[in-house]
Amino acid sequence: MDGDLQHPPEYIPSFLLAIENADIVIGKRKKSGSDMPLHRRLSNSVTSFLINLKTGYKLRDSQSGFRAYRLEKIISILPISDGYEAETEILIKASGRGLTIREVEIPTIYTGLPSKMSYPRAIFGFLRILLKQTN
Numbered sequence: 001m002d003g004d005l006q007h008p009p010e011y012i013p014s015f016l017l018a019i020e021n022a023d024i025v026i027g028k029r030k031k032s033g034s035d036m037p038l039h040r041r042l043s044n045s046v047t048s049f050l051i052n053l054k055t056g057y058k059l060r061d062s063q064s065g066f067r068a069y070r071l072e073k074i075i076s077i078l079p080i081s082d083g084y085e086a087e088t089e090i091l092i093k094a095s096g097r098g099l100t101i102r103e104v105e106i107p108t109i110y111t112g113l114p115s116k117m118s119y120p121r122a123i124f125g126f127l128r129i130l131l132k133q134t135n
Contacts, residue, residue, distance in 0.1 A: 001065065001066050002065040002066065005109070006065075006066075006108075006109050006110070007027060007065070007066040007106065007109070008106070008107065008109065011027065011066070011104065011106050014104045014106075015027070015066075015067075015068040015104055016068070018068070018102045018104050019068045019069075019070060019102075021100075021102065022070075022100045022101060022102040023069070023070050023073040023094065023099035023100050023101065024067065024068070024069050024070070024073070024074075024090075024094055024099060024100070024101045024102075025067060025068040025069075025101070025102050025103070025104055026059065026061060026062070026064050026066070026067050026101060026102075026103050026104070027061070027064045027065075027066030027067065027103070027104055027105075027106040028059075028060050028061040028064065028103035028104065028105050028106065029044075029061050029064055029106055029107070029108040030105060030106070030107060030108050035108065035109075035110045036108045036110060037110065043063075043123075044061060044062075044063055047062055047063055047088070047126060048060060048061060048062040048063070050130055051088060051091055051092075051130070054092060054095075054130060055091055055092060055094075055095035056095060057091065057095060057101055059091070059101065059103065060103060061103065062087070062088070062091060063084070063087055063088075064087075064106075065087065066106055067087075073094075073097075073099055074090075076093075076097060077090055077093035077094050077097060077099070078090075079093075081125065081129060083121070083122070083125050084122045084125060084126070085122070085125035085126050085128065085129040088126055088129045088130060089129050092129070092130075
């Protein structure tokens with residue numbers, strides 16, 4: 001879960017149910033009718049599209065930080081990256097090992113506080129991992 005209170009912990013039981021039939025569960029944030037900023041909706045759509053092209057997955061929210069992993073599976077795909085690009089690296093490695101991913105719909109919560117994310121750095125990191133990382 002992200003540490004900025006964007007992800008409500010009451011959705012954890014939904015993740016526990018979903019992980020029974022998957023190796024990874026990702027929280028799929030609602031985009032339409034939400035308070036997710038337009039630039040975040042656009043970047044999320046683009047990054048998910050590019051990751052899906054590379055991995056063969058059909059994810060709607062590849063960059064959500066609300067995730068659950070099976071312990072025995074995550075050990076084999078731990079990222080080397082330590083920034084936001086770690087989420088992308090994990091998905092690419094997971095696809096190379098044939099891991100299954102499910103998404104659980106979660107609400108999108110934005111407090112209006114400024115993001116601490118450096119967008120140029122995050123974009124560069126994402127592209128570096130996407131173009132360099134092999135499955």
